Amino acid sequence: MKEIPDTKIFKFQRVILNWYKENGRHFKWRNPSASNYQKIIVEVLLQRTKAETIANFFSDFLKLYPSWKKLSTASEKDIQSVLRPIGLYNQKGSRLYKMAQEMRCKNGRFPKSREEVEKIPMMGQYIANAYELFILNKPAPLLDVNMARVLERYFGPRKLVDIRYDPYLKKLSMDVVNHKFPKKINWAILDLGAMVCKKKNPNCQICPLKENCLYFNDNILE
């Protein structure tokens, strides 16, 4: 596997942060005043669901369930029916229910390490990374289909089918977000992936990264 030079990573970080400053999206759960509870449960809501869909729904959800304590007193069925408008509601409902029950046992406190978090039911690799990034303030990649697509188009494709187990993507995404402002880098990549570097009809013409992007440069030669 060919090693990606640091200079290419640095340039990617510089350009995408600059783009993010002017074009980034604003969501409530990105606000510094959002509670740890909000930062974690929103990741469940967001699974396989467009961020804009959750943006329209988030306030309603918080009114009903503003805290782990409140959520842990709700029944699984109630949570599921509240989640109906966003899709995948049976699954997300039971996930949140199980997480809330677990958090009730822990008196609402998260464990200190990433390994412990990953043992909590319904918290997989992605949420463990989000936990490191948002709660522990450590660099960690929000490696989803969005980020995978952006990184693969720019730096080159992965080997494995499954994003989550691909060692190349795991290392690359970690290297890219390992920066003074890891949260901004993560959000910048997700936003670019949703707004410009879309799966279908990517708008390469307005993309700030096209100059050094493998996908763009391969396509204009044809």
Next chain:
DNA sequence: TTCCCGTGGC
């Protein structure tokens, strides 16, 4: 690998 699922962009 497959399933979960309603919504919104096209």
Next chain:
DNA sequence: GCCACAGGAA
């Protein structure tokens, strides 16, 4: 109408 979407478990 079709397809894609801040994943995780079985």
